[in-house]
Amino acid sequence: MDSVKNLPVAVIGAGPVGLAAAAHLFERGLEPLIFEAGPTAGASIGQWRHVRLFSPWRFNLDAAAVRLLEAAGWASPRPTALPYGGELIDNYLAPLAALPEIASRLQTGARVIAVTRQGLDKTHVRGRDATPFVVRVEHQDGETRDHTVAAVIDASGTWSRRNPLGTSGLPAIGEEAAAERISAPLPDVTGRDRVAFAGRRVLVVGAGHSAANTLISLADLAKDEPDTRILWAVRGASAEKVFGGGDADGLPARGQLGGRVRRLVEAGSIELHTSFGIASLKALDSGVTVEAVDGRTLDADVVVPCTGFRPDLEILRELRLNLDPAVEAPVELGPLIDPEFHSCGTVPPHGAKVLAHPDKDFYIVGMKSYGRAPTFLLATGYEQVRSVVAALAGDREAADTVHLELPETGVCSTDAGTSCDVLAAATVNSAETGCCSAPEPVLVGFPTGLSHGRSGSN
Numbered sequence: 001m002d003s004v005k006n007l008p009v010a011v012i013g014a015g016p017v018g019l020a021a022a023a024h025l026f027e028r029g030l031e032p033l034i035f036e037a038g039p040t041a042g043a044s045i046g047q048w049r050h051v052r053l054f055s056p057w058r059f060n061l062d063a064a065a066v067r068l069l070e071a072a073g074w075a076s077p078r079p080t081a082l083p084y085g086g087e088l089i090d091n092y093l094a095p096l097a098a099l100p101e102i103a104s105r106l107q108t109g110a111r112v113i114a115v116t117r118q119g120l121d122k123t124h125v126r127g128r129d130a131t132p133f134v135v136r137v138e139h140q141d142g143e144t145r146d147h148t149v150a151a152v153i154d155a156s157g158t159w160s161r162r163n164p165l166g167t168s169g170l171p172a173i174g175e176e177a178a179a180e181r182i183s184a185p186l187p188d189v190t191g192r193d194r195v196a197f198a199g200r201r202v203l204v205v206g207a208g209h210s211a212a213n214t215l216i217s218l219a220d221l222a223k224d225e226p227d228t229r230i231l232w233a234v235r236g237a238s239a240e241k242v243f244g245g246g247d248a249d250g251l252p253a254r255g256q257l258g259g260r261v262r263r264l265v266e267a268g269s270i271e272l273h274t275s276f277g278i279a280s281l282k283a284l285d286s287g288v289t290v291e292a293v294d295g296r297t298l299d300a301d302v303v304v305p306c307t308g309f310r311p312d313l314e315i316l317r318e319l320r321l322n323l324d325p326a327v328e329a330p331v332e333l334g335p336l337i338d339p340e341f342h343s344c345g346t347v348p349p350h351g352a353k354v355l356a357h358p359d360k361d362f363y364i365v366g367m368k369s370y371g372r373a374p375t376f377l378l379a380t381g382y383e384q385v386r387s388v389v390a391a392l393a394g395d396r397e398a399a400d401t402v403h404l405e406l407p408e409t410g411v412c413s414t415d416a417g418t419s420c421d422v423l424a425a426a427t428v429n430s431a432e433t434g435c436c437s438a439p440e441p442v443l444v445g446f447p448t449g450l451s452h453g454r455s456g457s458n
Helices: 016-027 063-071 085-098 209-224 252-266 366-370 378-392 396-400
Strands: 009-012 032-036 106-108 111-117 133-138 144-149 151-154 201-205 229-233 271-273 278-284 287-292 297-300 302-305 362-364
Touching (some): 009 016, 009 111, 009 144, 016 032, 016 378, 032 144, 151 378, 201 209, 201 297, 362 366
Parallel strands (some): 151 362, 201 302
Antiparallel strands (some): 287 297
């Protein structure tokens, strides 16, 4: 960064990992410029405010961010408490974003639409490493402006890009036309979104923990709204992986989640349809007809997609990236996180060296760095940005020394798209459930998948 050291470092996304990157940049004497597409920091998490995390507060906080907060008199939440998504925002991200050091460098309602090198498309190589980046941003005032920066840290996540309902990685035929019948992932069916689900035929598609979260919430809704009918479709031949190990589960709250879904299915409260790969959707005035590859059909009023997420790579089209062809993660990271073989706990810690791309001083971090692999941990993201910022500051020794140790628990597969540790709100009351007794660090993020990294019997 020597030749452009007076320019800021762009951080795309003001979620937990993006704000952690900004805190580390500030500590290193580098100038962050943070672009957040939503109206506030943590806007994507705001979509699942009602959901509780598996992991306690002490594993949800970045060290540099905490140092900034504590210097301003912030009181840390109880370390062993399990926060809801809303509490993660209200008690951590919002206070962090409000600090003068962060607030003065944070632009909300700022959607990044492209990143390139100043005056160079991706075909030009001469002088490329010494050329600043240009980040093109659509701002909330309606103007599109270019921002010249020394480096770019893309922490934009994957929440805005869900996987399609259809098989083969493609939307089912008619999926786009039926969009009004398809809900957002992890809807708040007993609260904010209640009217869309009460007394309706609801089809949940997916075989991970986000599906389990939604099914449990729908069952709670059906107690008050008995006309609510709950359908559940999975691609696999059974839902045993969702049911999990019950009392033998290493994370008791997760075992409770799977056990409760099993009981609801056995009681007939949830109508399970296995081997149901979706071929088409047909929107009707009365609802939507969902047809499986084998010709079976299900009629519903609303479909809840719990099929995972993928990265938005279009904004990076003019950069030189080196991505794994399978999972679309940085090429050295891809084999380490391939969901066919790995879960959160089996992925080794990694930093700037593994995350580097041919375009020098550009990094993808956080959930987006895992591409289509659904096994990301917040703790991993915090270590990623610590290492990346050290590299940008020229401290190669610190950048190459990664400190994170993860247990080989195999418990963190996901399909919920920001990371790995969200739990249905009704399944845990407090840290006293025993969640905290799992090997440290307890998994952080969205545990919405199964025993390996694949969410994929969805």
